[in-house]
Amino acid sequence: MKKILSILLVLSLITVAVFANGGSDKAAADDGQYKMVLLVKSLGNGFFEACDDGAQQAVAELGNMEVVYMGPSQSTAEGQIEIIETLIAQKVDAIAISANDRDALIPVTKKAMAAGIKVISWDSGINIGGRIIDLAPSNAEFIGRQQYQLIAELTGNKGQIGILSATSQATNQNEWIKWMYEEAKKPEYADMEIVEVVYGDDASDKSYREAVGLFSKYPDLAGIISPTTIGVLAGAKAIEDEGLQGKVQLTGLGLPSEMQHYIEDGTCVQMALWNPVDLGYTATYICEALITGKITGAEGEMIPAGRMGEIPVGADGSAVMGAPFVFNKSNVAKFAAIF
Ligand code: RAM
Numbered sequence: 001m002k003k004i005l006s007i008l009l010v011l012s013l014i015t016v017a018v019f020a021n022g023g024s025d026k027a028a029a030d031d032g033q034y035k036m037v038l039l040v041k042s043l044g045n046g047f048f049e050a051c052d053d054g055a056q057q058a059v060a061e062l063g064n065m066e067v068v069y070m071g072p073s074q075s076t077a078e079g080q081i082e083i084i085e086t087l088i089a090q091k092v093d094a095i096a097i098s099a100n101d102r103d104a105l106i107p108v109t110k111k112a113m114a115a116g117i118k119v120i121s122w123d124s125g126i127n128i129g130g131r132i133i134d135l136a137p138s139n140a141e142f143i144g145r146q147q148y149q150l151i152a153e154l155t156g157n158k159g160q161i162g163i164l165s166a167t168s169q170a171t172n173q174n175e176w177i178k179w180m181y182e183e184a185k186k187p188e189y190a191d192m193e194i195v196e197v198v199y200g201d202d203a204s205d206k207s208y209r210e211a212v213g214l215f216s217k218y219p220d221l222a223g224i225i226s227p228t229t230i231g232v233l234a235g236a237k238a239i240e241d242e243g244l245q246g247k248v249q250l251t252g253l254g255l256p257s258e259m260q261h262y263i264e265d266g267t268c269v270q271m272a273l274w275n276p277v278d279l280g281y282t283a284t285y286i287c288e289a290l291i292t293g294k295i296t297g298a299e300g301e302m303i304p305a306g307r308m309g310e311i312p313v314g315a316d317g318s319a320v321m322g323a324p325f326v327f328n329k330s331n332v333a334k335f336a337a338i339f
Helices: 002-020 046-062 077-090 106-114 140-155 171-184 204-217 229-241 256-264 276-291 332-336
Strands: 034-039 065-070 094-097 118-122 133-136 159-165 192-199 221-226 249-252 271-273 302-304 310-312 318-320 325-327
Touching: 034 046, 034 077, 034 276, 046 065, 046 229, 046 276, 065 276, 077 094, 077 106, 094 106, 094 276, 106 118, 118 276, 133 276, 140 159, 140 171, 140 221, 140 249, 140 271, 159 171, 159 204, 159 229, 171 192, 192 204, 204 221, 204 229, 221 229, 229 249, 229 256, 249 271, 256 271, 256 325, 256 332, 276 302, 310 318, 325 332
Parallel strands: 034 065, 034 094, 094 118, 118 133, 133 318, 159 192, 159 221, 221 249
Antiparallel strands: 271 325, 302 310
16 A cells, blocks of 8 residues: 555656656656656566566666656556557657566557667566567576476376466466476376466456466366466465465465465465565666666676676667575575575
8 A cells, every 4th residue: 555655656747757857758757767657567566566666776776767666456458558658658768567468558659669768578578579678587498388298207207287377368478388388298297297377367356266266267276277367365364264285286476575485385386486675676776777878788798787797788678687595494484585
């Protein structure tokens, strides 16, 4: 709630500042601060709030940036498009987007770029042509395969597996799920199968209902993979409420701060994630480097990213942060204090 109130306050201040700026070309020019918006899939998600903490750390280090956190109330492309249209009118300097749809945002982000705004995607990508750089938290193949390996370890390479995802259009989850299916083809998983992918839309109540739906549809369900922080938390609650601990195993991508209880009581023995603070921090450094002309986004360039070192720009503007952590009883408390 406090976070929402502070966002509203910042937004109203920005609106005042932008209108006060009248017809000048760049909203940034007057106070020497470049204005960047960290546009997330939806508000009310602790993962993205941790990313914003990282963005604000970068702001403090860089000294020439101002980052405003924004997102629609639900994880939809329409909601993001509406916000981007407003930001074009306000002439912000950069928009860093975790996209709800890899293609649907392209026309509006192209319009933003034509207006001189630096657009990058991060976390959940926009397709080539709709952004300059796409920052992935980690290698998508690695993440997807690792998710399947984590559940296989828990079910002893056996049984029916359900996937509880975010939205059906989410670039990041869809890419990871594709690699889970690839991993599942290996001979060691012959006694295991993915029975269904369901979508909780990164909303806690829908994710919870979808998890319960999997339990009733598949009475022999051995495990759930939920590659979304909202989904894995809802899945853990559902398993606990239905008394299915030990019968239905759970893994996914979760925030240690939200999942500590379920990891320590064995509902979710192991899960993975990268550091979201570092992700928001890196996205901010990339925007600053693009705005100030340190980089253009061409393959082979090195992005100066503060404490994250230098990150190379790969083919088609792709950039990758680092390897995910795996959390279990032995380390969850330590990480829970950080994100
Ligand atoms: C949710 C969002 C986000 C994803 C994490 C793992 O918070 O879907 O995009 O990266 O989970």
